[in-house]
Amino acid sequence: MKKSALQRVRADYQPKLPKDLQGSVKVKFGEPTQSVANQEEVKQLFPHTYGLPIVEFENDENPTRVEEPFNVGIILSGGQAPGGHNVVSGIFDGLKKLNKENRLYGFLMGPSGFIDHQYMELTAGYIKDFRNTGGFDIIGSGRTKLEYPEQFDKGLKVLKELNIKALVIIGGDDSNTNAAVLAEYYKNIGANVQVIGVPKTIDGDLKNKWIETSFGFDTACKVYSEVIGNIQRDCNSAKKYYHFIKLMGRSASHIALECALETQPNICLISEEILAKRMTLDNIVNYICYVIAERAKMGWNFGTVLIPEGLIEFIPSMKSLIADLNEVLVDYASELDGKEEEEKLKVIHSHLTGANADLYKSLPKHIALQLSLDRDSHGNVQVSLIETESLLSEMVARRLEEMREEGQYSGKFAAQHHFFGYEGRCADPTNFDADYTYALGYNAAMLINSGLTGYMSSVRNLTDHTENWICGGIPITMMMNMERRNGELKPVIQKALVNLNGRPYLKFASRRETLALNTLYQYPGPIQYFGPAEICDRPSMTLLLEHGKDID
Ligand code: FBP
Numbered sequence: 001m002k003k004s005a006l007q008r009v010r011a012d013y014q015p016k017l018p019k020d021l022q023g024s025v026k027v028k029f030g031e032p033t034q035s036v037a038n039q040e041e042v043k044q045l046f047p048h049t050y051g052l053p054i055v056e057f058e059n060d061e062n063p064t065r066v067e068e069p070f071n072v073g074i075i076l077s078g079g080q081a082p083g084g085h086n087v088v089s090g091i092f093d094g095l096k097k098l099n100k101e102n103r104l105y106g107f108l109m110g111p112s113g114f115i116d117h118q119y120m121e122l123t124a125g126y127i128k129d130f131r132n133t134g135g136f137d138i139i140g141s142g143r144t145k146l147e148y149p150e151q152f153d154k155g156l157k158v159l160k161e162l163n164i165k166a167l168v169i170i171g172g173d174d175s176n177t178n179a180a181v182l183a184e185y186y187k188n189i190g191a192n193v194q195v196i197g198v199p200k201t202i203d204g205d206l207k208n209k210w211i212e213t214s215f216g217f218d219t220a221c222k223v224y225s226e227v228i229g230n231i232q233r234d235c236n237s238a239k240k241y242y243h244f245i246k247l248m249g250r251s252a253s254h255i256a257l258e259c260a261l262e263t264q265p266n267i268c269l270i271s272e273e274i275l276a277k278r279m280t281l282d283n284i285v286n287y288i289c290y291v292i293a294e295r296a297k298m299g300w301n302f303g304t305v306l307i308p309e310g311l312i313e314f315i316p317s318m319k320s321l322i323a324d325l326n327e328v329l330v331d332y333a334s335e336l337d338g339k340e341e342e343e344k345l346k347v348i349h350s351h352l353t354g355a356n357a358d359l360y361k362s363l364p365k366h367i368a369l370q371l372s373l374d375r376d377s378h379g380n381v382q383v384s385l386i387e388t389e390s391l392l393s394e395m396v397a398r399r400l401e402e403m404r405e406e407g408q409y410s411g412k413f414a415a416q417h418h419f420f421g422y423e424g425r426c427a428d429p430t431n432f433d434a435d436y437t438y439a440l441g442y443n444a445a446m447l448i449n450s451g452l453t454g455y456m457s458s459v460r461n462l463t464d465h466t467e468n469w470i471c472g473g474i475p476i477t478m479m480m481n482m483e484r485r486n487g488e489l490k491p492v493i494q495k496a497l498v499n500l501n502g503r504p505y506l507k508f509a510s511r512r513e514t515l516a517l518n519t520l521y522q523y524p525g526p527i528q529y530f531g532p533a534e535i536c537d538r539p540s541m542t543l544l545l546e547h548g549k550d551i552d
Contacts, residue, residue, distance in 0.1 A: 090441020110142025
């Protein structure tokens with residue numbers, strides 16, 4: 001594979017390892033744990049892996065154990081996130097440090113490779129080319145949901161064939177939920193296979209006290225912020241467009257919020273706030289129009305609006321419609337199968353009732369269709385396919401014309417639309433993500449060596465120097481609660497949405513009015529891999545604020 005000049009130099013970057021992982025490690029066990037909610041239900045479903053203690057690693061100055069060789073398998077699951085290749089390198093290096101005879105196998109194209117026995121051995125020579133690069137192309141990823149005992153049994157066959165002692169699942173909240181279910185299943189049948197999870201997702205919604213951030217969030221937000229900054233420069237130069245920019249992130253608005261802190265746009269919508277204030281689509285449109293009209297009074301007919309991709313699901317009336325649609329799409333799947341667009345809309349409409357039926361009918365056809373697309377394998381609406389940015393700008397244009405007639409607006413309005421998601425998911429990881437992922441992987445190898453199962457690799461204290469990061473494992477069941485999925489109550493890892501009492505949101509909210517009625521854009525520029533630490537190693541503003549630090 002021919003590498004770019006940057007990749008060639010970047011390949012030599014040696015991720016910094018926390019000092020607790022630098023030599024031999026020993027395990028410190030904490031108190032037994034509980035799930036975040038629905039303790040009784042979760043406990044019943046996970047009799048073997050519920051209540052396990054949190055573990056922390058520390059340096060073992062007098063190691064006595066001779067480590068027996070063992071084999072490990074890995075799966076990359078779900079959407080790509082920068083740093084995945086360094087998780088693999090970290091696991092590999094951790095395993096080799098324990099015993100040179102240890103082997104690492106990668107299952108190809110996500111969980112389906114595990115079920116269908118598609119794999120490859122990951123050797124030093126093969127991994128070398130992927131160190132510090134973005135993407136998941138080292139073994140590929142996929143969204144097959146690992147949920148049925150038949151899949152677990154099929155997978156177990158290949159694990160036994162390859163003499164694999166532990167499986168590492170690198171994924172988001174849903175994939176890690178599956179990791180917990182698999183760990184419990186293997187423990188229950190005495191399969192003698194450990195399962196460890198690694199917190200991945202650009203969305204930033206897999207976090208809690210022990211998982212301070214999921215990997216990839218930092219890099220993806222920096223890529224989006226660079227491009228938003230570039231658009232803002234263009235916007236402030238031509239002074240003729242409103243840019244409606246939708247940002248990936250699925251349900252949570254963490255990405256939009258982080259990018260707003262980085263780039264200071266005129267408007268950033270926060271889905272969680274919209275839900276809390278029970279705002280309607282009209283309320284949102286009116287707010288955008290208010291800002292546009294106020295700016296027009298100052299002669300500014302330009303601006304930027306950041307929109308989290310999951311927004312639509314948080315508008316209470318839409319949320320209720322989507323919940324109803326989720327049931328209709330499952331209950332009437334065979335009736336809908338193979339129907340043309342118009343017919344499909346009619347059938348769905350006929351099964352909706354009351355306000356939901358009215359709202360469905362009132363939506364532009366392309367939006368109604370996008371809302372009615374198949375759910376992903378975890379039962380989620382595929383929000384990345386819903387063009388909220390054009391829905392909002394169309395409604396804003398209409399409302400501005402009404403305001404013009406009412407004498408409340410006399411500006412010019414022209415919109416540009418953007419959607420940033422895939423652009424950031426495979427970027428070369430920032431130093432932060434390169435170090436964090438390498439540590440997560442290395443740490444996962446240590447969890448395996450400690451005989452643990454049903455744990456997520458946890459590296460904390462992330463705004464301190466890498467040296468001082470705290471490493472260990474958190475029982476996955478601890479992060480779980482019961483939620484309705486595909487019409488059934490299921491144990492799942494609780495998603496972390498934007499906390500409206502948290503410092504990142506409060507910081508943004510305190511600046512919001514000023515940003516709307518002025519032009520205070522920031523242009524963060526591209527990710528820097530070489531240079532002073534304050535530029536190259538700075539974690540996300542979200543993380544800094546959450547850790548009580550200040551941002552400019
Ligand atoms: P994960 O939750 O698997 O990490 O994926 C995140 C994400 O990038 C979301 O932000 C986005 O909605 C979704 O993936 C898009 O999925 P796909 O890659 O299947 O189009």
